[in-house]
Every structure is written in structure tokens, then in C-alpha cells.
Amino acid sequence: MNIANKTILITGANRGIGRALVNEALLRGAKKVYAGTRNALPNVDPRVTPLTLDVTSVSEIQRAADEVDTLDVLINNAGVAMYDDLSNSDVIEQHLAVNLLGMLKVTRAFLPLLRRSKGAIVNNLSLAALAPLPIIPAYSISKAAAFNMTQSLRALLAGQGVAVHAVFLGPIDTDMTRGLEIPKASPESAALGILDGLEKGEEDIFPDHASQPMAEAWPTGVVKALEHQFRAFVAENAVNQ
Ligand SMILES: NC(=O)c1ccc[n+]([C@@H]2O[C@H](COP(=O)([O-])OP(=O)(O)OC[C@H]3O[C@@H](n4cnc5c(N)ncnc54)[C@H](OP(=O)(O)O)[C@@H]3O)[C@@H](O)[C@H]2O)c1
Numbered sequence: 010m011n012i013a014n015k016t017i018l019i020t021g022a023n024r025g026i027g028r029a030l031v032n033e034a035l036l037r038g039a040k041k042v043y044a045g046t047r048n049a050l051p052n053v054d055p056r057v058t059p060l061t062l063d064v065t066s067v068s069e070i071q072r073a074a075d076e077v078d079t080l081d082v083l084i085n086n087a088g089v090a091m092y093d094d095l096s097n098s099d100v101i102e103q104h105l106a107v108n109l110l111g112m113l114k115v116t117r118a119f120l121p122l123l124r125r126s127k128g129a130i131v132n133n134l135s136l137a138a139l140a141p142l143p144i145i146p147a148y149s150i151s152k153a154a155a156f157n158m159t160q161s162l163r164a165l166l167a168g169q170g171v172a173v174h175a176v177f178l179g180p181i182d183t184d185m186t187r188g189l190e191i192p193k194a195s196p197e198s199a200a201l202g203i204l205d206g207l208e209k210g211e212e213d214i215f216p217d218h219a220s221q222p223m224a225e226a227w228p229t230g231v232v233k234a235l236e237h238q239f240r241a242f243v244a245e246n247a248v249n250q
Contacts, residue, residue, distance in 0.1 A: 010129050010172070010207055013038035016080050020045040020064055020115060021087030025183035026133065029200035030084055031057060037204060043077060045087070045115075062087075064111030070118045080122040082207070084131045085112040090148040090185050101147040108151035113158060120171070127170035131207055132159045135178050136220055139232075163212065164240040174212055176203050179219025194218055 017034050021027040022044035034042050035054055044050055045062030052059060060073045064087045089107045093100040116130055123130065136142075138156035141149035156175055163173035180186050182193035194217035202216025213233075215224040227233060 010082070010210065012082075012204055012208060014040045015082055016041045016043070016077075016126075017082040017084065018043040018045060018060070018077065018080055018119065019084040019086055020062060020111075022046055023048065023050050025185060026178070026181055026196045026199050026203075027084075027086040029196035030086060030203065033197070033200040033204050037208075043073075043080075045073065062115070064115050065106050067114065070114055074118040074122075077119070077122060079126065080119055081126045081128040082131065083116065083119050083123060083128070084133065084203075085115060086133045087111060088133065088185070090145055092145055093147045095146050101150060104147045104151035105154065108148070109154045109158065112155055116162065120166075123171050124169050129172040129174060129207060130162065130166075131174045131176060131203065131214075132156075133176045133178060133203070134159065136223075138175075138177065139223075160236050160240075164236075164243045167240075167243075172210070172212070174207060174214055176206070176214045176216060177220045177223065179217045181217065192219070 012034055017039050019027050019030050019042065022031050023046040031042050031044055035056060039056065042057050043060045044057050045060045047063045050059040060076060061069055062073045063069050087107060089104060091100055091103070095101070112132060132155060134156050135152045137145065137149040138152035159173055159175045166173055178199060180189065180191055180193040181196055181199045183196055186193055199217050203214055206214030206216055213227060215221050215227070
């Protein structure tokens with residue numbers, strides 16, 4: 010997948026990693042970038058088309074899908090993270106609404122266009138999807154669930170020509186990690202790593218210095234082996250239909 014001349018939609022595009030992805034896609038020669046945001050975005054580049062898109066709003070998702078006529082890449086980037094200790098289930102539900110169900114609802118809305126273009130879905134997950142960060146357990150649950158969903162979508166959509174990528178981000182210097190005194194990568198370098206991974210066709214992308222050490226062992230690990238083993242059920246069922 011080459012970004013040049015492609016049409017790309019990025020959710021949560023107004024700040025942080027989303028904004029960096031918009032800029033990186035433009036640098037790589039994207040034909041058009043739909044920037045999904047909850048609030049109006051000042052338009053800076055003629056190739057950027059703002060889209061009002063709260064990923065928890067079914068009506069806004071539908072309206073956004075109606076406005077887009079062709080799409081090669083959907084980047085599900087919008088996300089929330091709140092500190093918690095699992096004592097309040099509302100906090101878990103808030104994370105699931107955005108980080109899991111928002112991602113799924115947006116994906117389903119744009120799937121007809123992605124099927125037509127034989128396009129790609131990129132889901133911005135976290136290392137917390139692989140092991141919980143217990144200062145943000147509700148967030149970790151939502152990212153683990155979103156990873157599981159990403160694996161299922163990958164298997165379900167493979168026969169339809171739609172590639173599904175998971176991105177395991179480490180700590181990135183955005184509003185989300187404000188106040189966390191640990192080494193962080195810049196959003197610009199994260200965006201570069203994400204689009205490099207997409208262009209290289211890596212189904213699981215480890216885009217930054219904290220996540221990269223995992224990339225080498227990942228393809229031969231037990232999680233990947235089980236994913237491949239379980240994926241075979243989809244192919245069997247498809248043949249039996
Ligand atoms: N920063 C990190 O260290 C890190 C690490 C691992 C994974 N990630 C993931 O990377 C993605 C981007 O994170 P970030 O660091 O750039 O975070 P950020 O700076 O806090 O930005 C979050 C973005 O998501 C948008 N958003 C939140 N709720 C939304 C909703 N209901 N509908 C639409 N947009 C919504 C925000 O829009 P508003 O401006 O309207 O709030 C904002 O654009 C997230 O999925 C995050 O989980 C980040």
C-alpha cells in the first residue's frame with residue numbers, strides 16, 4: 010500500500026497523533042485526507058477535507074459516510090484515556106464506547122468503500138492492549154478488546170481484499186500522556202512509523218522506540234500462532250458456504 014495518490018480518513022485528526030498522521034499523509038503525497046474531528050478544524054491544506062465525526066455518534070458517522078465517495082485507508086485513531094482503578098464501571102463503559110465500539114461503528118460505516126477500493130484499515134492500539142497498564146486499567150481493557158476485534162476483522166475481511174492493521178503504540182508525547190514523566194516519542198515520529206508500517210504491509214505495526222523491540226519476536230510468538238490457527242476457521246466456513 011502506497012500512500013501517494015490515496016484517499017485517507019483519520020479520526021481524532023485535530024491534535025496529537027491524529028494531526029501528525031494528517032501531516033505525514035500529505036507529505037507522502039496523499040490525494041485527499043478526510044480529517045474527522047468533533048469540533049470544526051481550521052483548514053490548512055486544500056487536500057484536507059474536514060469531517061464532523063464523533064465516533065460515538067451513529068448519526069454523525071452516517072452523515073460522514075454519506076459525504077465520502079471513495080476511500081483507500083481508514084485510520085481509526087480517536088481515543089480517550091482516563092486514570093481509574095476499576096471501581097467505577099461507567100469509566101470502563103466510556104472507554105469502550107470510544108476505543109472499541111467507536112472504532113467498530115466507524116469501520117462498519119466505511120467498509121463498503123474500503124471493499125470497493127481493496128483498501129486498508131489501521132487501528133491505533135497500544136502496548137496496553139498486550140499487557141495492562143494498571144494505572145489505566147479501563148483504557149487497557151478497551152485497547153485489548155480493540156486488538157481482539159482487529160484480529161477478527163482481519164480474518165473476516167481477508168477474503169474481501171481489505172487489509173486490517175494493528176498499531177501497538179508506546180508512550181507518545183501528546184495531551185493523553187501529559188503529566189506522565191517517562192520517555193516519550195514525538196507524535197511526528199509515531200506517525201512516520203505508522204505509515205512506514207502500512208506502506209511495508211506489516212499487519213502488526215510497532216511504530217516507536219518503546220514498541221519496536223517487540224517487533225522482531227512478535228511474528229513467531231504464541232499470540233500470532235493462535236491467531237493464524239483460529240483464522241483458519243473463517244476460511245473453512247467460507248468454503249463450506
Ligand atoms: N499518546 C500515547 O502515548 C498513546 C499510546 C498508545 C496509544 N495511543 C492511541 O493513539 C490514539 C491517539 O492518541 P493521542 O495520544 O493523539 O491522544 P490525544 O492527544 O488525547 O488526542 C485524542 C484524539 O481523539 C479524539 N477523540 C476523543 N474522543 C473522541 C470521540 N468520541 N470522537 C471523535 N474523536 C474523539 C480527540 O478529539 P477532541 O480534541 O475533540 O477531544 C483527539 O483528537 C488514541 O487511540 C490513543 O489511545 C496513544
